[in-house]
Amino acid sequence: MNTTIIDIHSHLPAHPEQISRMLFSARKNMLKYVFVSTLSLGTEHCVEFPAKGEVAAANKHTFKYCEKYPDILKGYVYLNPCLNWKDELMKWVKHPAFTGIKLWISLKDDTGSPDICIPVLQAASELQVPVLIHSFYRSSENKRGELDPSELVSLARSSPGTDIIMAHLGGNWEKGCQAVKSAKNISVDISGFPAYRGSVEYAIKICGSSRVLFGADVPCRTFQSQIAKVYMSETTENIRAHIMSLNALRLYKTVFERI
């Protein structure tokens, strides 16, 4: 349990007090870095299709705290591909804490097509940074702009030079891992669902241990409940180390070269 831990998927709460507690917990749980994005400020529920101003405020919040805690926090730029996202991306790419792009559930246009995300993926490829994308197979219908893992695979094929991370093992993890197994530019993170027995072993078996990354999805979850998934899984110490940090060090190579 002496592994270095890099959390590649968490979020910053809006309130400073919550952020302090989050960082206290991160340090207690021995996290070296926490990669964060902000999806919304000032509302209890995040806006599914945020306006330009909301996205800008969210990213400002992220990088303000990355500057305050540079030893532990690194930031994603959160984008809404339905809007003019380029300006927002370019505003932050030079920031020393910039790690990549975060996309959530505003990923389809009015016709239901996710192709609006392709230019974003291509921009990430040019910048050589990964794109972390929320993706769920739900038992019921997905949200309007939410990608399921099969849609994510189509996008990944249209931009093969982009490193994509499918968050949450795709929700229904058995189905999600199967969906992305042949898309080699998609890695998966284990964040955001209870510590279901077998989930980590299954991701390793289907996707390969080099494509599985650790994420906690704080504040939707706790650091320690997500760490427990990896600690309690039946695998080798070597694979645990890869999931906890070594795969992130490789995938975010250009970012770590700057740190």
Added chain:
Amino acid sequence: MARNMKKSSEHIIKRISPVHSVTIDYFAFCGTYPFGMPGHFSLARLAKELSIMNVSMAYVSDIGSFFKKNVVSANKIFLEKCRKFNCKCIRPVPVIDLSMPDFESEICHYIENYNLKAIRIAPNYHGYRLKAKCKRLADILNAYKIMLLIAKEIEDSRFQASCLGVKPLLINDLVPLFEAGFNSKVILNNFQFVEFKDYISDIPDNFYFDSTAFEKGFGELETFVEKHGVNRLVYGSHIPFLYAGAIMHNLHMSLLRVSKVSKIFKGIAGNA
């Protein structure tokens, strides 16, 4: 070479297991989950994991009693298996289907024949509304001083097999319970307190939350303890759906003091 040997998580679980004398788990299962992982989980395997985790006693139900058409039969087979297995740390808890017209006699049968101490209900899995059953349920539980465990869901319903269509148990359905005059203890399995905030300001003295769902929001555990004290919280592992030790680790590495975490593990008696 040794670094690459496949290692069981047993050594990690042992390291985080509580060292104090009593640990009670109010949310554990065995049997077969028909829709994927964890698949089949035997009583022997459960007993082994409970032992590794230093659990003194677990209130265990059969997974099949959530899904089988004949719940009564599933319960009887499970209780017989437990009797034969004779493991002191496993306390079998039948899942009672309150839509059956004579559920009271089923409970009485278990009390007389199996020294029953608790029942579990899962109205959303068995397809009835709790409201209509509250009075009868309160009468029999009060008469026999039986503990009631209420399961919200046994798998995150967002990701269950689509054909199941089970929705999480609504808090709205539980509200009549708070007014039904229960004297017996009630354990809420896998509920988040945040779901209750619009319905109750204080938790009735005989109601307890298990710790399973408190990993669903950062700071929920600590906020709950700040507002309501540690006495309203007990330990639930959600084994075998969750990794053995996962909820234990969640409690140990939370921002709560060790003394408070110990109280949670000790269960209702420890909290009295």
